[in-house]
Amino acid sequence: MKYALLDRGDRLSKQLAQQLHALANDKGLIHDEEAPEVVVSIGGDGTLLQAFHRYENQLHRVTFVGIHTGHLGFYADWKKDELPKLVEMMATSEPRNASYPLLHLEVNTKSGSTSYLALNECTLKSVDGTLVAALRINDEPFEMFRGDGIVISTPSGSTGYNKSLGGAVIHPSLEALQIAEIASINNRVYRTLGSSVILPKHHHCDIVPPDPEKELHIAIDQLVVQMAGVTSITCRVSNQKVSFARYRPFPFWNRVREAFIGSGD
Ligand code: NAP
Numbered sequence: 001m002k003y004a005l006l007d008r009g010d011r012l013s014k015q016l017a018q019q020l021h022a023l024a025n026d027k028g029l030i031h032d033e034e035a036p037e038v039v040v041s042i043g044g045d046g047t048l049l050q051a052f053h054r055y056e057n058q059l060h061r062v063t064f065v066g067i068h069t070g071h072l073g074f075y076a077d078w079k080k081d082e083l084p085k086l087v088e089m090m091a092t093s094e095p096r097n098a099s100y101p102l103l104h105l106e107v108n109t110k111s112g113s114t115s116y117l118a119l120n121e122c123t124l125k126s127v128d129g130t131l132v133a134a135l136r137i138n139d140e141p142f143e144m145f146r147g148d149g150i151v152i153s154t155p156s157g158s159t160g161y162n163k164s165l166g167g168a169v170i171h172p173s174l175e176a177l178q179i180a181e182i183a184s185i186n187n188r189v190y191r192t193l194g195s196s197v198i199l200p201k202h203h204h205c206d207i208v209p210p211d212p213e214k215e216l217h218i219a220i221d222q223l224v225v226q227m228a229g230v231t232s233i234t235c236r237v238s239n240q241k242v243s244f245a246r247y248r249p250f251p252f253w254n255r256v257r258e259a260f261i262g263s264g265d
Contacts, residue, residue: 001029001090004036006051008043012069016042016080020067023084027091035061038090038245041076042067045160048075049221052119052242063097063245065090072258074159075119077250086247095245100156100172101201104238105220109229110212116220117238120157124207124233125149125182127215127226135179135192136206137199143192147184149217150207152177152235157221159256167196171252175201175237204236 005020007013020040021031039062041051048066055062066076067083078086089095103118116122125131131149135142153162155170158178163169167180180196199205208231209216215228257263 001038002032002036003029003038003040004033005040006047006054008047013042016067016069016083020083020087023087027087029091038063038065040065040067042069043076044068044070045073045075046222049119053221053223056117059240059242063243065245074156074255074259077255089247093247095247097243098246099241099243101154101175102238102240102242103152103154103177104236106234107218107230108232108234110231117240118220119154119242120160120221121151121153121162122235123149123151123161123219125217127217132210134208134210136208138203145184145192146190147181149182151180151182168198169256177235177237179205201237204234207233
């Protein structure tokens with residue numbers, strides 16, 4: 001079995017990476033950064049986002065496993081002292097693959113369009129001041145947004161930025177995307193729905209800035225792009241999914257409870 005490894009770069013993550021290589025070598029696992037079957041990330045959810053984007057062109061053949069060095073993560077759900085158990089399972093057992101939906105994003109300009117995949121979300125803001133943008137759903141006008149920004153998240157990204165904005169937490173078995181507002185201006189002149197909106201897989205939305213010359217700040221997970229000349233951004237549930245190797249069950253709602261509520265002990 002071939003594996004790749006990405007660590008956060010801090011001292012503890014690097015130490016754990018060395019330990020994992022040694023354990024994996026003992027078990028006959030092959031370290032292969034080019035064409036791995038399993039990609040292991042050591043750090044936090046942010047490290048797993050990096051690992052996802054490094055291997056986003058190989059999603060049809062790779063699965064991901066995340067080890068956290070601090071608090072429990074949503075993607076990084078193995079503890080550092082469980083390393084020997086994880087490596088043993090990687091060497092000897094067939095994991096269940098849990099597949100999560102992704103966001104497909106098309107940024108359109110007069111000169112063409114660029115596609116992106118997001119595991120968590122796309123965040124749209126204006127570089128200078130208030131973002132003004134028309135939101136269209138399934139090619140019909142929905143609302144004219146004015147405010148700090150718009151976040152379009154995947155179900156697994158719903159526990160990230162989306163949750164801080166009061167968006168719903170969505171189980172990743174639901175193929176959907178969620179549109180949440182960041183501080184919309186709502187008064188007698190400007191009006192938006194105010195609550196977040198959840199679209200099913202066969203729907204799409206377009207965000208259309210009325211002034212394409214305004215520079216936009218577009219964040220795709222942790223990657224930030226600043227660009228002017230954007231005529232629209234189209235968001236839909238991707239036809240691709242990301243797979244996580246589940247060597248043991250850890251239900252999504254247990255992770256939500258442990259991360260945000262505590263075990264209740
Ligand atoms: P960061 O600013 O260094 O960390 C943001 C925090 O979000 C970290 O604690 C990270 O966990 C956590 N996180 C990432 N994905 C998550 C998920 N799916 N569910 C719950 N928590 C999650 O940035 P980063 O590490 O590069 O991560 C980028 C992500 O940060 C974005 O995709 C966005 O979801 C999130 N973010 C949140 C806010 C907010 O809540 N106000 C604002 C901006 C961005 P770890 O510590 O385990 O890495």
